[in-house]
Amino acid sequence: MPKSILAVNAGSSSVKITFYTFENPPRTIADASISGITAPPPTLKYQQGDKKHKEEVKEKLSTPQDAFKYLLQRCFSDPDLSEVASVDDLEYICHRVVHGGDYRDAVEINDETLDRLKGLEDLAPLHNFSALEIVRLCKVELPKVRSITFFDSAFHQTIPEAVRTYPINQEIAKANGLRKYGFHGISYSFILRSVAQFLNKPTEKTNLVVLHIGSGASICAIKDGKSVDTSMGLTPLAGLPGATRSGSIDPSLVFHYTNEAGKLSPGSTSEMHISTAEDILNKQSGWKALTGTTDFSQIAVENPPSKAHKLAFDIFVDRIQGYIGSYYVKLNGELDGVVFAGGIGEKSALLRRTLVNKCQCLGLAIDDVANDKGPGDEETVKDISKGSSKGPRVLVCQTNEQFEMAYHCACSRS
Numbered sequence: 280m281p282k283s284i285l286a287v288n289a290g291s292s293s294v295k296i297t298f299y300t301f302e303n304p305p306r307t308i309a310d311a312s313i314s315g316i317t318a319p320p321p322t323l324k325y326q327q328g329d330k331k332h333k334e335e336v337k338e339k340l341s342t343p344q345d346a347f348k349y350l351l352q353r354c355f356s357d358p359d360l361s362e363v364a365s366v367d368d369l370e371y372i373c374h375r376v377v378h379g380g381d382y383r384d385a386v387e388i389n390d391e392t393l394d395r396l397k398g399l400e401d402l403a404p405l406h407n408f409s410a411l412e413i414v415r416l417c418k419v420e421l422p423k424v425r426s427i428t429f430f431d432s433a434f435h436q437t438i439p440e441a442v443r444t445y446p447i448n449q450e451i452a453k454a455n456g457l458r459k460y461g462f463h464g465i466s467y468s469f470i471l472r473s474v475a476q477f478l479n480k481p482t483e484k485t486n487l488v489v490l491h492i493g494s495g496a497s498i499c500a501i502k503d504g505k506s507v508d509t510s511m512g513l514t515p516l517a518g519l520p521g522a523t524r525s526g527s528i529d530p531s532l533v534f535h536y537t538n539e540a541g542k543l544s545p546g547s548t549s550e551m552h553i554s555t556a557e558d559i560l561n562k563q564s565g566w567k568a569l570t571g572t573t574d575f576s577q578i579a580v581e582n583p584p585s586k587a588h589k590l591a592f593d594i595f596v597d598r599i600q601g602y603i604g605s606y607y608v609k610l611n612g613e614l615d616g617v618v619f620a621g622g623i624g625e626k627s628a629l630l631r632r633t634l635v636n637k638c639q640c641l642g643l644a645i646d647d648v649a650n651d652k653g654p655g656d657e658e659t660v661k662d663i664s665k666g667s668s669k670g671p672r673v674l675v676c677q678t679n680e681q682f683e684m685a686y687h688c689a690c691s692r693s
């Protein structure tokens with residue numbers, strides 16, 4: 280039987296895995312995810328062809344590694360999933376790693392690369408730790424399968440020096456790798472290719488402002504197919520707020536918040552040294568701090584249940600509007616489209632309408648019917664611009680980080 284590719288997308292609260300055929304382009308065999316690891320009980324979603332299934336998981340899965348092991352076992356033991364019945368059916372495992380430091384491309388895991396990636400853990404302990412734990416687990420438990428790591432930051436290596444440099448002592452900045460890296464790049468790469476194809480333009484002539492807004496949210500300015508700016512920075516904390524993240528704040532706020540801020544957080548472990556300030560701004564802020572929920576679908580509603588919900592919505596709109604204005608100017612007004620993606624961007628018609636209406640001065644206009652309907656299951660890109668609009672297109676793209684990794688793996692290795 281032909282071998283397959285397994286793509287793994289491990290986040291702090293969810294793990295998504297997808298099996299693909301090892302061909303160009305890859306075809307999806309099955310898709311499974313566990314969400315709610317940090318807010319138990321975890322939920323399993325499973326899809327194979329038309330067969331869809333959702334259930335609460337009874338077992339205790341307290342880490343992304345536990346969730347990954349559980350998912351793998353579930354898939355291998357499914358009698359209907361004969362294409363991937365055991366580890367022998369796998370050729371490659373593709374792992375999404377958020378922080379790739381100076382890496383420009385994906386890398387195959389061996390002792391040397393794993394050691395280099397270990398060095399990056401300190402730069403992004405909250406984001407890289409879980410993914411690398413899964414990489415290490417695969418190396419031990421599935422030693423015959425080759426692991427490739429794909430980095431969120433790689434897409435942004437084209438950001439110009441003046442944009443990526445923080446105005447601090449440059450010797451210290453260089454010695455410690457302190458610069459803007461940017462994230463969600465695997466998703467931006469998928470969106471750029473899909474949207475360019477949809478617009479019938481070569482990627483290298485495509486200019487876009489793309490919003491990847493899910494529980495982590497960022498925005499990217501793409502000029503001639505290259506990232507020229509993005510809202511996240513040294514870590515995924517900078518820029519837009521998210522489910523539990525503050526986004527950009529005055530850095531001095533940290534010193535006034537609590538005098539414990541500089542100490543190690545209670546959540547810190549021997550492998551993962553995080554300060555109380557990092558913990559608070561990454562895990563105890565954003566929608567959760569404002570409203571008590573991390574679920575934006577409870578916030579983006581016509582009649583919000585509280586003033587706090589309305590405020591959270593307005594803050595998000597305000598911050599995104601600021602970036603759209605800034606990136607429109609950076610792209611000299613020459614953009615083909617504004618693209619909404621990520622869980623919120625793909626599903627919240629209210630957020631899209633509110634934002635586009637606030638950006639009318641840039642020529643953006645929305646078709647309310649198309650916007651309310653959103654993209655169909657099989658529709659990767661949908662145009663929701665008003666038919667008469669002469670301005671940049673307003674588009675929704677159903678992004679797919681797992682596919683992007685499998686696609687590049689199959690293109691370069693088959």
Ligand SMILES: Nc1ncnc2c1ncn2[C@@H]1O[C@H](COP(=O)(O)OP(=O)(O)O)[C@@H](O)[C@H]1O
Pocket residue numbers: 290293492493494495522573574575576577579621622623626627
């Ligand atoms: N209909 C909706 N309206 C607004 N937000 C939604 C809707 N459906 C899902 N979301 C939000 O999308 C977010 C998850 O996005 P996703 O990109 O899948 O997450 P992650 O960042 O974990 O990969 C959650 O905050 C969820 O509440």
Ligand SMILES: CC(=O)OP(=O)(O)O
Pocket residue numbers: 290291377431462463493494495496515
């Ligand atoms: C980089 C990042 O914030 O990722 P996620 O949105 O998956 O949390």
Ligand SMILES: [Mg+2]
Pocket residue numbers: 290493494495
């Ligand atoms: Mg995500």
